[in-house]
């Protein structure tokens with residue numbers, strides 16, 4: 001089946017965004033069972049555990065689901081780079097009474113090994129962020145029976161994914177929470193709003209487009225579909241869901257967030273990501289361009305973020321969230337997607353009635 005047909009047949013054309021660190025199997029299963037499509041974020045899953053994770057999803061639901069990997073580059077930083085980066089982080093570790101980490105023996109899971117495991121696992125949909133697969137890698141996924149979705153922040157990135165043979169594009173706008181997927185240009189050139197990105201990608205690429213970024217309820221879903229997207233991908237809207245693996249400090253920070261609370265920062269991970277602004281983001285802003293690139297800085301701040309979480313200190317945690325996170329609501333993920341679809345239908349009906357009035361009473 002083509003991706004267009006799969007999305008068209010979804011009872012609810014909503015994708016739960018993969019969210020490493022904020023979502024796991026339970027959320028993906030609940031969303032897929034409800035008639036939308038769940039995504040398993042597998043970036044932090046070891047290659048040896050990927051097949052079992054996908055099998056568990058398959059055993060739990062016959063409905064389609066996606067599995068997502070982050071295409072992290074292999075990292076072999078010089079020891080001095082680590083020394084400088086850790087020296088910069090030392091006061092933050094000291095403040096929390098946490099020991100400075102030793103030189104890590106690995107910075108993230110090996111992407112090629114994860115991809116090989118994913119090909120063996122053959123999920124219905126495989127999605128990727130941070131780079132673009134080669135044509136051979138896409139062919140291997142197709143050969144295994146998986147459809148391939150590539151994430152793009154720009155039209156050029158969408159074209160690169162189309163060139164590689166992807167079945168669809170996840171167009172991730174600047175509004176999006178968490179890491180941004182950009183890989184061809186710098187963050188400034190890659191900062192396009194969801195409305196502009198979805199429309200321009202649709203005009204340039206003959207593939208189904210999934211809209212992501214700033215979609216928080218049924219109005220956003222209806223808007224994405226009206227724009228021509230085949231589905232809406234929602235991340236931040238699920239952060240307060242019962243199944244979100246978001247701890248109490250992060251949840252409270254979302255509920256307490258002031259209006260317009262999010263910022264893009266490179267300080268936590270060495271790659272621009274959007275989260276609720278806190279002291280770490282503010283005080284590291286001046287040096288954020290100097291920290292080592294992802295995944296190195298991400299690894300070096302891992303223990304810091306965990307210590308802050310343990311201490312209940314939101315000021316040193318990466319509180320990933322999108323621009324519209326104030327609209328996040330608690331509830332079971334399966335109830336939320338059903339509610340959003342009802343809202344989308346109501347919004348569309350209200351719009352149709354407005355159109356009718358325009359026609360009959362010009």
Ligand SMILES: Cc1cc2nc3c(=O)[nH]c(=O)nc-3n(C[C@H](O)[C@H](O)[C@H](O)COP(=O)(O)O)c2cc1C
Pocket residue numbers: 017018019020021022041042043068069070128129151172175176177178179212213214215233234235236237320321322323324
């Ligand atoms: C906490 C969090 C973690 C995320 N982790 C991933 C990930 O592992 N892989 C990925 O492709 N995108 C990830 N994203 C981005 C989402 O897939 C999606 O593009 C984004 O949430 C859409 O914007 P929204 O948050 O405004 O809904 C993450 C987003 C958040 C908020």
